Amino acid sequence: MDDPTPLKVRTAPVKLDSVTFDQLLARQDPVERGVFDLDGVTFIAPSGLVSLAVAIEAACDRAHEVVVRVGDLALRTYLARCGFLPLMEPYCEVTPDVGELAHMYDHRQGRNPVVIELTRLNSFDELPPLLDRAIETLGLVRANVYDAYDVAALLSELAGNVLEHGGGTGYLAMQAYGSGKTRFLELAIGDGGPGIRQSLHANPTLPRMADDLHAIIAAIRTGVSSSQEPTRGTGLHQMLRIVIGHGGSAQIRTGSAKVRWRADRPRGFGFVVPHLGGTQVTFSIPAT
Amino acid sequence: MLGGKRLWTRDVGRSKREDVEELLEESLPGTVITIDLKRVEVFDFSFAAEFFGRLIQRLPSDYPGRFIVVENLGPWTRPNLEASLNGLGLTIVERHEGRLRLLGDVAQTDKDTFDALDAVGTATAPDLADTLGVNLTAMNERLGKLLRAGVIRRDEAPGRTRFRYSAPN
Secondary structure, three states, rough: OOOOOOOOOOOOOOEEEEHHHHHHHHOHHHHHHHHHEEEOOEEEEEEHHHHHHHHHHHHHHHOOOOOOOOOHHHHHHHHHHHHOOOHHOEEEEEEEEOHHHHHHHHHOOOOOOOOEEEEEOOHHHHHHHHHHHHHHHHHHHHOHHHHHHHHHHHHHHHHHHHHOOOOOOEEEEEEEEHHHHHHHEEEEEEEEOOOHHHHHHHOOOOOOOHHHHHHHHHHHOOOOOOOOOOOOOOOOHHHHHHHHHHHOOEEEEEEEEEEEEEOOOEEEEEEEEEOOOOOOOEEEEEEE | OOOOEEOOOOOHHHHHHHHHHHHOOOOOOOEEEEEEEEOOEEEEEEEEHHHHHHHHHHHHOOOOEEEEEEEOOOOOOOHHHHHHHHOOOOOOEEEOOOOOEEEEEHHHHHHHHHHHHHHOEEOOOOHHHHHOOHHHHHHHHHHHHHHHHOOEEEEEEEOOOEEEOOOOO
């Protein structure tokens, strides 16, 4: 006998992060459709939060009324606690209706010792208190204060890239996970701006990049920058030096390409991915 | 003393660099400007590039004969300033426990030459060639490199030897 129940194909991964977000883009085409179906997702990493925020804004730019389906109550609660719901309220409707949940945790923003909630970056003036908070947060996760300085310096560098090259606004989020020897920290920062390739094309001394993948590979070399000033273009190189030195991993995604680096594969490996405007950077380091 | 414990962004680097450049504008050849990082805990690489990088890069051409010396680098600031300078291909003089040494993109031969010059304060190329056991051509090349990096100075000398070289002191 035929089963009348229509087969529901889940198009969202269980965990939304820098790897699986591209699966969601490929399966749902949410930026064009204006619908982000997170039914089935039970966990979102900082990289997933930042990419989602960037993609939602991109969908809004296409004059969509954007809908984000979040079937899991625990996930809806998490999205409230991590700052996503209040921050993205102007850009999307979350279903089922979250009602008062959206602002239930507003009073706790900035107080979680192992989290920096999804934060919108708007100006350089916002950086110093944000970086101070990052150092405090990291100080609770890693015993060595110099490791906290490393991460804060990278965060400052990447935030500066967003504000200067990424269209002037972007998002960041950070969280520590695990316990003991498996404890690690993930930080994600991204924008929906012109992307690395277009940014580098502003420098007439650089060759035209064939594609986004070549643009990423060029951008991590010292001296490669949208500016012709000789002291520019070292931030991404220093990021990889520090992250790999800590035994961590990093990913740079821009347009239709991303490159991942790990401590055991420091030369990196590249992927072609569904297009998402702007640049999103994620790195994770062990917290011990 | 470089003000501020945590130094973020290129704009802050530019502002502090301009303060130092005002001092350089008013200084005479031979002046040593010391940048004390005792209170500095951390900086980002945009700050380092804008402050240290552009300052050092301009020194030999815009302020010949003046020196920049950095001191009181800490466990975080020292390796990361060195990494920043390495990435930019630049070198700075560091004062550490009373002695001068080179930091950044610098070969061992450059360090040896600088150390030998710093030990005596001022010398000619033939003197240093003898001291280090290298031929005069090689020594002139080494000194030229250090001169272009802005970490030593050269003055006219009387007699057959045209120039005397000096380290910051």
